[in-house]
Amino acid sequence: MERSTKIGMNKTGVQMSPVDLKSMLQDIESNSAGIPDGAGIAAVRTTYIGEAEPVGTVPPPGTVKGAVKTGAKKLTGKNPEVLVDKLGERLAFERTGVRLYEAILTKFDATPDKLPGMSVEQLARFRDEEARHFKLVADALESLGADPTAQTPCADIAGIESMGLMQVLDDPRTTLQQSVHALLMAELADNSGWELLIALSEDMRQDQMAANFRQALQNEQEHLTHVRSWLEQSVRGELRQ
Ligand SMILES: [Fe+2]
Ligand SMILES: [Fe+2]
Secondary structure, rough: OOOOOOOOOOOOOHHHHHHHHHHHHHHHHHHHOOOOOOOOHHHHHHHHHHHHOOOOOOOOOOOOOHHHHHHHHHHHHHHHHHHHHHHHHHHHHHHHHHHHHHHHHHHHOOOOOOOOOOOOHHHHHHHHHHHHHHHHHHHHHOOOOOOOOOOOOOHHHHHHHHHHHHHHHOOOOOOOOHHHHHHHHHHHHHHHHHHHHHHHHHHHOOHHHHHHHHHHHHHHHHHHHHHHHHHHHHHHHHOOO
């Protein structure tokens, strides 16, 4: 197996230049302002936070059936837009999940040395399950009268969060093992995302929805177990090599 971690020249650490390190430390000591405590950046952040508009809003249900349903829940003191926002978040992240698996399938194909236990069949199955989850969430939104094509605030944020993961997978230099680590982050988020959706749909007495989401969570638990094991076996294997 080709190693993911190789020995090379130290291009980033201070050990290569003890003289510069010494002068840098002297500069810090002689600087009367001392080490910054972060108060400056905190003040700037606070100003911006005070002036900022929200990331977005949740559109009201677009269909009569949905409006009646959400309206009825409103009377019981529930805010269905909370569930709609979190469904939007899951929708965005599951869509990214499909893209992540597509990207890792390509990397898997292009890498001669595979990771122990990893197979194209399993990767393809997990990708298809992410696509099914996407459809499941879209259907759930429609059943509430919400528009699955509208980007909710949490969907917007989920898109930003997953940008880094996509960048890791699409970087031609990253190894299969490094890509699997990005996948692990996605699967950890997937698992807690579904747990929260189950709780919210139960709170909203959406029993069928909760049952469907439990099924999705079972898939995600399986994804997580495998992704974690691919990574662990590969890294530990390299350590012993
Ligand atoms: Fe998923
Ligand atoms: Fe997943």
